[in-house]
Amino acid sequence: MDTAGVEEVGASVWEGGSPPYAIPSKKLGMWLFIVSDAITFAGLLIAYSYLRVASADWPKPFHFYPSIIVASVMTFCLLTSSITMVMAVAAAKQGKVSSTLKWLGWTMAGGFAFILLHANEWRGLIAEGLRPFTNPWGTPAGSTPLFGATFFALTGLHMTHVTIGVIMLGVLAAGHKSGRYPADYVEIGGLYWHFVDLVWMFIFPLVYLMSATVGH
C-alpha cells in the first residue's frame, strides 16, 4: 500500500505525535486517578447498600436538627469551596497570582470549615454511644452494629480525602506563589477538589438523608 504512510498523519488526533485530548499528560493522569478513586468509593457505597438492604432494622437516628441541618451546612461549605476553586482556576489562567491565592485561601477555608463541623459531629455521635462496632439506636439497642461501621468507614475515608485536599491546596498555593506551579497545576488540583465534593454529594443523601428521623 503506497498510500499508507506519514502523508496520512494528521487525519486524526489519534495518529500519534501529539496528545489526542489536547490536555497536558498530568491532567489526564489526574482524571485517571479520579476514575480509580471513584471506584474505591463506589466499592464502599455498594458495600454500605448491600449491608443496609440485608439488615432487617437499619436505624434512622439523624434528627432534622441538629444532624441534617449541620450536614446541610457542611454540604454548603463544600459546594461553596467548589465555586471559589473555579474562581481560583479562572484567576490563575489570567495570570492574577494574588487573586488566585485569595480564592485558594477561601477554598481551603471552606474545606477546613467542613472538617471542623464534621469532626464536631463525630464527637457528638461518639458521645451518644456510636462506635464502629455498635450503636445506641435500633431495637434492641446495638442490634445493627453495621450502622456505625459503614458511617465511620465512608465519612472517615471522605474526611481523609478532604484533609489531603486542604493540604494539597496549601502546597499548591505556596508553589503558585513562588512560580513553581503554573496555572495548569491549579486546574489539576481543582479537579481533585471537585471530585471530593462530588463524592460528598453521594454520601450526603445515601448516608444522612436516608437515615433521617422523619416526623418526630
Place this chain on the structure above:
Amino acid sequence: MAHAAGAHAVHHAPQGFIRKYIFSMDHKVIGIQYWFLALLSVFVGMALSLYMRLRLAWPSGSFPFMGEGPMTPETYLSLLTMHGTIMVFFVLTTAPQGGFGNYVLPIQIGAADMAFPFLNMMSFWTTLLGFFVIIAAFFVSGGAPTGGWTGYPPLSAVGEIAGPGQGLGQTLWIVSIAIFAVGSLLGSLNFITTTIDLRAKGMSLMRMPLTVWTWFVTSILMLLSFAVLLAAGILLLMDRELGTSFFIPAGLVISEQVINHKGGSPLLWQHLFWFFGHPEVYIAILPGMGVTSQILSTFARKPIFGYRAMVYAIVAIGALGFFVWGHHMFISGLSPYSGLIFSMVTLTIGVPSAIKTFNWLGTLWGGQIRFATPMLYAIGFVSLFVSGGLSGPFLGQSSLDLYLHDTYFVVAHFHLVMGVAAIFGMFAGTVYWFPKMFGRMMNETLGKIHFWITFVGVYAIFMPMHYIGIAGHPRRYADTTAVDYLAALQPVHEFISIAAIITIAAQLFFVINFFWSLYRGPKASENPWEATTLEWTVPSPPPHDNFGGRTPVVYRGPYEYSVPGASQDYIMQTTPDTMVRGAK
C-alpha cells in the same frame, strides 16, 4: 503545545550509581528492577510449592527448615496462602506488566520515557515495600496467614482465634495487598497516559504492536479493579482492628467460642474480592498474549493473522472480565438466576479467546518458522493456554461447577491457564528482549533443554490433577491419606510431586543461562531477531533517552514480514514507503 509528546523527557541521564541503578526514574531500569523482584518472588513461591508437594506425597516425612516431624496442617495452609499470594501479585502481576511493560512499552511507541518518571519510580518502590511486608508475615509471631490467597472471611476477619497465622500474619497480608494496590494504581495510570499521549508521529492506535495493546488494556483493568480490592481491604482491616462486622455474621462459633460480632456478610467480601480477582486473571495473562503474538509473527516471518480481530479480542476479554466474577461463587448460595447470567457471560469469553488462538494458529500456518527459544516458549504458551483454557467452559457452567468446585480440577485449570501459560509468556519475553535489555544473547542450547523439561514437566504436574479433581479430591487439604477414597489416589500425588521436583530443578538451566549470558553471552546486534518494531531500531541496550535525541516517525504497522517485492523479509515500522519502493 507546551506538553507535546516527549517534551517532558528532557531530563538528563543520571550520574552516580544510586541515581542510575537504585532510585532510578529511567523506565528501563525500573522495568529491570520489577523483573528481578519477580525473579526473586518466583523462587520464593516455587520453594513454597515444593514443600507443599513434599507434604502431599510423603505425609509422614520431615523436611529441612520445616522443624521436626511431619508438617502440621497449619504450616501447609500457610505455605499454600503465601504461595498463591506471592505468585499472583509479585510474579504474575509484576513481571509481565511492571517488568516488560515498563521496559518495552515506551520504546515500542517511540517515547523517550514514561509520562511520569517519578511516579514510575514510586510505583516500583511501593511494590517492593508490599513485598517486604508480605515476607515479614513469615517471621512474626504465629507465622504466615492460612486464609488462602483469596483471604476469605470470616476466618480472615476474626483474628488469632482462627489459627496461629490469622493473627499478625493475616494483618500483614492485608496491609501488603493494600500497598500493592496503591503501587498498581500509580503504575497503571502512568501506562495509560503514556500510551495515549506519547506515541511517536505516525504510531496510530492500529499500528501499535499487540504487546502495547495488551499492556494498555491490562493497565485499564488494573486501574479499575485494584481500586475495589483496596476498598475491600480497608473494610477487612477495620473488622480486624476496629471491631466492625462487615464480613462477620452473627452467631459464629470458632474453636468452641461464640464470636462477638454480628450483622455482616462473608458473601460481601467474595463479591468485592472477585470483582478484582477475575480481572486479575486477565492482568496476568494478557501481556503474555501480547508477547506471544509478537513472537509468533516475528519467528514465523508472517504478519500476525487478523491484527484488528486480535485488538478487538484483547479489548473484549478485558471488558467481559468485569462481568463474570460470580462464576467464582456458584456454590456460595448465589441465586441460581445470577448464576445463569454469570455462566453465560463466562462462556462468552470463549469467543475472543478462540479468536486469539485460531489467529495464532493462522499466523503459524505456512510460515517459515524459526525455532529459536523465544518461539518455543511462545508456542508453549499457546499449547498451555489451550489446555488450561478448555477446562474453563467446564467450570463456567454452574451445574458442573457444583461438583468440580474446590477440587484439584480447579487447581489444574488455573495453574495451566494463568499460572504456567503466563510464566511461559515471561520466559518468551525474557529470551526475546534479553539482547535488547542487556546487549547479549542467551544460550540457545541451555534454553532448549530448559524449555523441553519445563514444558513436559508442567503437563506431568497438572494433567493428573484434572483426574484426581474429577475423582473428587478437594483442594487445600494437607493430608488425605486417612480418607478411603482419596488414599487410593496417593500414587498420583507421588507422581505429581516427582514431576514437580524435576521441573523445579530444571529451572536452574534458566537461571544459569540467564546469569552466564549476562556476562559471557555473545554480543547482540541492534536487531538480532530481524523484527520490525521500534525497540529494534535502537542500540542494544538503548541509550538513556531511547532514541538518542531524535524522535522516530512511524510509517507502517508492526508486523510487515515477507512483504512481496520488498528486498528483505521484514520492513521496520520506521521505514518510509519510498525506501521500500527503492529497494524493489
